[in-house]
Amino acid sequence: MALAVGMRVLTRALLRPWARGLRAAPGRTGPAAGGGDGVRCFRSPRVLVEPDPAAGVAVVKMRNPPVNSLSLEFLTELLISLEKLENDKTFHGIIITSDCPGIFSAGLDLTEMCGRDPEHYAEYWKAVQEMWLRFYLSNLVVIAAINGISPAGGCLLSLTCDYRVLANNPKYAIGLNETLLGIVAPFWFKDTLVNTIGHRSAERALQLGLLFPPAEALRVGVVDQVVPEDQVQSTARSVMAQWLDIPDHARQLTKILMRKPTADRLLTERDADIENFVRFICKDSIQKSLHAYLEKLKQKKG
Numbered sequence: 001m002a003l004a005v006g007m008r009v010l011t012r013a014l015l016r017p018w019a020r021g022l023r024a025a026p027g028r029t030g031p032a033a034g035g036g037d038g039v040r041c042f043r044s045p046r047v048l049v050e051p052d053p054a055a056g057v058a059v060v061k062m063r064n065p066p067v068n069s070l071s072l073e074f075l076t077e078l079l080i081s082l083e084k085l086e087n088d089k090t091f092h093g094i095i096i097t098s099d100c101p102g103i104f105s106a107g108l109d110l111t112e113m114c115g116r117d118p119e120h121y122a123e124y125w126k127a128v129q130e131m132w133l134r135f136y137l138s139n140l141v142v143i144a145a146i147n148g149i150s151p152a153g154g155c156l157l158s159l160t161c162d163y164r165v166l167a168n169n170p171k172y173a174i175g176l177n178e179t180l181l182g183i184v185a186p187f188w189f190k191d192t193l194v195n196t197i198g199h200r201s202a203e204r205a206l207q208l209g210l211l212f213p214p215a216e217a218l219r220v221g222v223v224d225q226v227v228p229e230d231q232v233q234s235t236a237r238s239v240m241a242q243w244l245d246i247p248d249h250a251r252q253l254t255k256i257l258m259r260k261p262t263a264d265r266l267l268t269e270r271d272a273d274i275e276n277f278v279r280f281i282c283k284d285s286i287q288k289s290l291h292a293y294l295e296k297l298k299q300k301k302g
């Protein structure tokens with residue numbers, strides 16, 4: 001228990017000033033109707049939290065259209081929602097899913113990594129680290145109901161969860177495809193994938209930038225279950241019930257036991273990781289290929 005409390009104190013201490021500022025800002029987030037049972041539902045512009053107090057579960061819906069790209073503001077809102085749910089003893093589990101049809105998350109927001117200054121890159125990267133740390137180490141059961149395509153940072157967010165349910169739609173794919181963009185998945189992205197699918201499969205997937213369609217994602221283990229699209233949410237709910245049957249303290253401590261060594265690696269190298277990112281992303285060659293990639297995305301429309 002002391003370990004679990006220690007981890008919570010540690011991760012809380014890591015909450016960034018940008019998050020504190022936003023938390024204090026009136027009107028950005030706030031209590032909304034949660035029923036007459038005293039449970040509060042928190043909304044923010046890009047995150048919709050639907051609480052089910054009787055089940056001890058909240059559904060967190062990402063709604064940052066068009067593609068749920070993980071911008072600085074969106075990451076901040078996600079983290080604040082997570083913290084609020086963790087601090088509310090009513091909740092033991094969350095299901096993270098998308099409110100954008102066909103897209104779980106397009107990953108990190110490319111516009112946060114293009115044409116900005118080094119200070120911005122550092123701030124953004126710290127927020128990405130924070131998202132990974134907080135979700136990866138959350139004391140809640142976290143289940144991803146993946147109802148759309150989920151490349152790169154979208155896949156990373158799913159990999160922080162305890163269980164992944166993917167909709168069986170041939171248009172959907174999931175994976176860390178960074179090499180296809182000419183960028184390198186950082187060591188903690190890599191570690192998370194290795195912890196999920198093993199070294200050999202991760203090495204192949206990372207070098208080739210593989211985006212796995214549902215059947216392959218299940219075979220390799222990037223996801224735990226593939227179900228018809230209309231059963232993603234209900235499956236996530238029944239899996240959640242099974243996880244919540246386990247005594248919470250034993251499950252939480254086991255989660256920390258499994259994940260702490262991986263998280264510690266980033267925690268001890270956090271500043272160096274930010275410096276590496278800023279150095280890397282500021283390179284002319286990287287900026288050029290990110291710009292070209294964004295242009296290609298825009299031109300795709302015609």
Ligand SMILES: CC/C=C\C/C=C\CCC/C=C/CC(=O)SCCNC(=O)CCNC(=O)[C@H](O)C(C)(C)COP(=O)(O)OP(=O)(O)OC[C@H]1O[C@@H](n2cnc3c(N)ncnc32)[C@H](O)[C@@H]1OP(=O)(O)O
Binds near residue numbers: 067069107154184
């Ligand atoms: C030694 C090394 C040391 C350190 C290295 C450090 C760091 C490097 C690692 C950085 C890690 C990055 C991980 C990432 O997550 S990068 C992002 C990867 N994401 C993608 O490749 C997905 C790109 N998007 C798509 O493929 C499609 O958009 C998608 C299939 C998701 C949806 O297709 P759809 O046809 O429905 O929509 P689009 O018309 O393509 O897009 C709509 C608008 O959204 C914009 N868009 C899309 N994706 C992003 C994004 N990730 N960020 C920002 N904006 C995005 C797209 O441009 C369209 O914009 P408009 O034209 O409407 O303006």
